[in-house]
Amino acid sequence: MSWLVIAPILLPLAASAVAFVLHRRPALQRGWALATTAATLAASLALLAEVSRGGIVATTLGGWPAPFGITFVADHLSAILVVVGAVMALATAAYALADVDAGREGLGYHPLFLVLVAGVHGAFLTGDLFNLYVWFEVLLIASFALLTLGSGRAQLEGGVKYVAVNLVSSLFFLAAIGLTYGLTGTLNMADLAGALRDAPPNLVTLLAMLFLVAFGIKAAIFPLFFWLPASYHTPPTAVAAYFAGMLTKVGVYALLRAFTLLFTGDVAWTHGVLAVLAGFTMVVGVLGAAAQNEMRRILAFHIVSQIGYMILGLALYTPLALAGALFYLVHNVVAKANLFFVAGLVRRVAGSSDLDAVGGLYRHRPWLAIGFLVPAFALAGFPPLSGFWAKLLVVLAGLEAGAWLPGGPGPRDRPPDAVLDDEDLAAGLLGAGARGPRAAPRRARGDGRAGRRAGRRDDPDGRRGGAVPGAGAGGGGGDDGPRPLRRGGAGRGGDAVNLLALNLILALVWALATGSLSELNLALGFVVGMGVLHVAGAAVGDRRYAVRIVRALQLLAIFVRELVVSSVRVAADVLSPTLSMRPAVIAVPLDVTSDAEITLLANLISLTPGTLSIDVADDASCLYVHAMYGGDPEALAKDIKTTFEVRVAEVFR
Numbered sequence: 001m002s003w004l005v006i007a008p009i010l011l012p013l014a015a016s017a018v019a020f021v022l023h024r025r026p027a028l029q030r031g032w033a034l035a036t037t038a039a040t041l042a043a044s045l046a047l048l049a050e051v052s053r054g055g056i057v058a059t060t061l062g063g064w065p066a067p068f069g070i071t072f073v074a075d076h077l078s079a080i081l082v083v084v085g086a087v088m089a090l091a092t093a094a095y096a097l098a099d100v101d102a103g104r105e106g107l108g109y110h111p112l113f114l115v116l117v118a119g120v121h122g123a124f125l126t127g128d129l130f131n132l133y134v135w136f137e138v139l140l141i142a143s144f145a146l147l148t149l150g151s152g153r154a155q156l157e158g159g160v161k162y163v164a165v166n167l168v169s170s171l172f173f174l175a176a177i178g179l180t181y182g183l184t185g186t187l188n189m190a191d192l193a194g195a196l197r198d199a200p201p202n203l204v205t206l207l208a209m210l211f212l213v214a215f216g217i218k219a220a221i222f223p224l225f226f227w228l229p230a231s232y233h234t235p236p237t238a239v240a241a242y243f244a245g246m247l248t249k250v251g252v253y254a255l256l257r258a259f260t261l262l263f264t265g266d267v268a269w270t271h272g273v274l275a276v277l278a279g280f281t282m283v284v285g286v287l288g289a290a291a292q293n294e295m296r297r298i299l300a301f302h303i304v305s306q307i308g309y310m311i312l313g314l315a316l317y318t319p320l321a322l323a324g325a326l327f328y329l330v331h332n333v334v335a336k337a338n339l340f341f342v343a344g345l346v347r348r349v350a351g352s353s354d355l356d357a358v359g360g361l362y363r364h365r366p367w368l369a370i371g372f373l374v375p376a377f378a379l380a381g382f383p384p385l386s387g388f389w390a391k392l393l394v395v396l397a398g399l400e401a402g403a404w405l406p407g408g409p410g411p412r413d414r415p416p417d418a419v420l421d422d423e424d425l426a427a428g429l430l431g432a433g434a435r436g437p438r439a440a441p442r443r444a445r446g447d448g449r450a451g452r453r454a455g456r457r458d459d460p461d462g463r464r465g466g467a468v469p470g471a472g473a474g475g476g477g478g479d480d481g482p483r484p485l486r487r488g489g490a491g492r493g494g495d496a497v498n499l500l501a502l503n504l505i506l507a508l509v510w511a512l513a514t515g516s517l518s519e520l521n522l523a524l525g526f527v528v529g530m531g532v533l534h535v536a537g538a539a540v541g542d543r544r545y546a547v548r549i550v551r552a553l554q555l556l557a558i559f560v561r562e563l564v565v566s567s568v569r570v571a572a573d574v575l576s577p578t579l580s581m582r583p584a585v586i587a588v589p590l591d592v593t594s595d596a597e598i599t600l601l602a603n604l605i606s607l608t609p610g611t612l613s614i615d616v617a618d619d620a621s622c623l624y625v626h627a628m629y630g631g632d633p634e635a636l637a638k639d640i641k642t643t644f645e646v647r648v649a650e651v652f653r
Contacts, residue, residue, distance in 0.1 A: 067188030071127030158231030169217035176210035182603035218251025237344025245337035275315035282308030324393025584630025
């Protein structure tokens with residue numbers, strides 16, 4: 001096992017426990033936090049040197065081999081980001097010596113900050129999706145505590161918005177993880193890279209959109225960014241600077257991993273959506289910043305705009321574009337954090353960070369003004385500063401790909417392995433650093449036999465479409481085969497209603513993001529939403545994409561409702577003196593016919609407490625479900641069809 005790959009996680013995590021013990025010794029806490037971040041930086045540099053010298057470094061914990069064990073892996077991308085994160089942690093720890101007051105130190109600032117650093121590094125170094133979710137939750141808990149430390153009104157208001165929206169991200173992420181595991185049987189990223197290529201394309205694209213929402217909220221892309229400018233101006237400067245530099249970049253990193261390693265089967269669709277979102281993220285972020293008059297609010301909105309450049313590089317999906325996106329990411333971390341540091345100094349010197357109150361500061365503090373000017377010029381793209389080269393790479397990549405507008409002509413094939421060396425990364429993930437042949441991926445469970453058990457017993461009659469003997473449920477396909485599902489008569493009218501609903505949602509998001517619910521601003525948001533839908537439709541070449549998005553969101557909402565209701569029912573029954581469970585196997589006749597629809601339906605049923613999909617008929621005419629409450633099989637089968645099957649069919653319409 002290579003302990004070097006987990007040292008940047010273990011050092012701050014273990015040090016946080018020591019810092020907690022030292023809560024009555026604030027001076028020792030400060031020194032300990034500073035020494036820990038310095039040691040973490042040294043370990044990160046050693047890891048980067050090892051990766052540069054010998055290639056991918058990986059290790060598995062728990063004694064289980066990959067893809068079953070907990071895998072940590074470092075390639076050049078993750079190692080560089082860990083080094084950048086460690087540099088920012090050290091700078092923040094040093095700045096906090098003068099910025100964080102004794103009251104916040106007594107409430108646990110230093111232990112929480114070290115936990116946050118460990119969470120960020122864990123997200124960069126993990127090798128599987130579930131542990132990425134775990135590290136996301138670690139940094140979410142720590143960041144929420146740091147955001148609200150001190151319990152000021154503005155902090156609490158910003159913290160509630162921050163945690164509420166990020167919990168929605170966690171819900172989407174967890175749902176996507178469950179569906180991914182149900183489809184492929186693995187969550188190891190390298191294993192998934194092979195398994196998803198064998199899965200039904202429509203279902204893989206649906207998963208890609210779920211992950212896009214989950215990671216897009218973390219990255220603060222349009223229209224999922226409004227939590228960021230509502231919260232980043234409220235905590236102490238040291239906290240805000242680290243947040244600005246690192247937290248959204250964890251989301252960008254997750255998008256880079258997902259859409260270069262996992263979801264590469266339908267680049268024209270997935271990366272076309274990314275291109276549209278990137279364009280609107282850049283424009284809306286700048287417009288929001290221009291409407292502000294307080295330095296930290298301006299910088300918060302500007303974070304959103306800069307994220308758009310990184311996502312645009314990912315959307316273009318060429319070697320030059322990806323190089324530009326990665327360079328832009330590193331440049332932005334340093335420049336943006338420095339601007340927050342300087343804004344904190346301006347507030348300390350002038351007593352305010354409002355532009356009207358700090359005018360003429362250059363005459364009294366010229367070096368402070370220059371300290372702000374240099375990173376500001378870098379972000380603006382003035383040559384020869386780093387921002388110029390980063391933007392130049394992205395612009396040249398767009399011209400090279402012929403993408404004159406967001407969502408225009410772009411990549412249709414995967415970029416060369418010279419930039420995205422998936423095979424080497426997979427070898428590291430699966431073999432824990434081994435350089436041998438790549439292990440064979442698991443077979444995807446998307447072949448219309450959802451939930452099939454390899455060793456199930458054969459049906460003596462050769463038919464699986466009827467009711468299970470003794471289960472009391474009738475139906476099934478029989479010899480007549482599957483019946484077509486009635487799709488309803490919504491037609492163009494129903495599509496228009498769904499488009500209008502999505503447009504209204506975008507208008508509301510715009511109003512919340514800009515901080516004004518006036519009629520004029522809502523109307524402006526409605527116009528912006530119309531533009532988003534129009535450009536997105538042109539990008540993907542299918543005007544019905546918005547309808548599918550709305551229906552997918554409706555299906556997700558129904559699933560969440562059933563998840564909560566079923567969990568409460570099962571928990572109440574377990575805690576009651578008498579159990580009302582009557583287990584039974586129910587045969588649910590199927591009207592959906594495609595592999596993707598059957599697979600999604602089976603996994604939704606299995607993820608809902610109280611039911612489990614155990615088999616599907618050979619002719620895909622019915623699905624066999626083990627139910628904990630099977631007293632009325634016919635009613636349960638009907639409920640499954642009306643609750644899930646009809647909605648699943650609408651998503652794929």
